[in-house]
Amino acid sequence: MLRVTLIILLTITGSLAFAQDDLLADLMAEQEPSENLTTSTFKGTRIINGHSVEIRKKGTLEFIISHRFGTLNSGGYNLWGLDQSNIRLALEYAPSDRFMFGAGRSSFEKTYDGFIKYKFMRQQTGAKTVPFSMVYFGSATIKTLKRFDDYEINLSDKMAVTHQILIARKVTPALSLQLTPSYSFYELIEANETGSEVIALGMGGRLKVTNRVTINMEYWPQFKDKGDQYHNAFAVGVDIETGGHVFQIQLTNATAMLEKGFIGESTNDFFNGDIHLGFNISRAFQIANH
């Protein structure tokens, strides 16, 4: 009985003290759990070559300039690749927080591309817990480089399409990881190729070094390829963010900056020294309210 009384007394005095001294703790307990969406899984809409689960916020137009120089092992005569350069210019727009689309043009093989990206699952904590973000990505490309043989091809023969599901988790504020099952279909099989489909699994991640600098890595092993001459794409890079810009500097064996190209048509071997220096620069403009 004594114990019970003691408990009552303790509880009362405890809550009294609580009521008077810790108004703040009381107030915080009052707060309803709200939806806490995980933000900034990656700094850019690309990990390096491939897309990340990031979708720009509603009303953001992003202008992206990407460059891949020649290979580092091409020697001092070519200034270690800097004499050659492939460029992609693109405009990408997010009409909602979950959806974005973009169009670009690459100098490599004079290719036009269009893509859509839709985030159907958002990593979050709070009211409900969702461990991953998931994004559907689809792109179509048209290669307009003139052929050097007499073989007549029509427009559809110049096309390739890619479908991907991007699955990412911001594991800690510093570490984010992504898996990207990818399927590409190529309308035309060249004479030296064996298939028209590429199935690959992208693996990528980023590690934050400081609030504005991250180190990124990406590897795209192929489970079905177009021929033995094509190597798996590998890339390592650094993201540097300054206000409205994100600079991405990378080393990669891929020349192309489009999915169908870097995943399935990289002819260079990273571990043989066929490494391109490259960079992506993006500038974001808020053109509509978010």
Added chain:
Amino acid sequence: MIRLTILSLLIGLTFIANAQRKMDNQGYARFFSEAPLEDIEAINEKALGVLDFSTGKVAVAMNMKDFHFEKSLMEEHFNENYIESDKYPKATFAGEIANFKASDYENIADSLTQSVKGKLTIHGVTKDVTLPITFKKEGDVLVAKSEFIVKIEEYDVEVPTLLIKNIAEEVLVTTIFRLK
């Protein structure tokens, strides 16, 4: 035994409930800064505020992620690079109104300005501050407004030298709570 414990808990709870408190769970907080390159403004409309009339104590808490900016990228950088809201999700204030008398608040003719002394926590850093609050009556609602300057450097918010032109070192904070 269990029943008694529950009973005692209930008694405890009624004590909390009985405390003369007025609160607002949709309080307004805004910060504004003028920098050479761009003005920065963000508004939070989900701030929590409470005033305890039995003690004159005040408490405020808000989620940093509930601050919204005109430019979405600015909002992302605010959370990710400056305020680090994953690590420090909330800003809080706990203080006490100086020379508090509950009766002062029953009939406020025009407005009543008081000073409140307490601890302001932003970005995980707690500082002792004294802030002004102006009270007004709007029917049954007691409106508490406070305006003060926060020096971001004091709260260990780092601004890279490259961006010093974009970000002001002093930020004007305005909070309005409609206490019911």
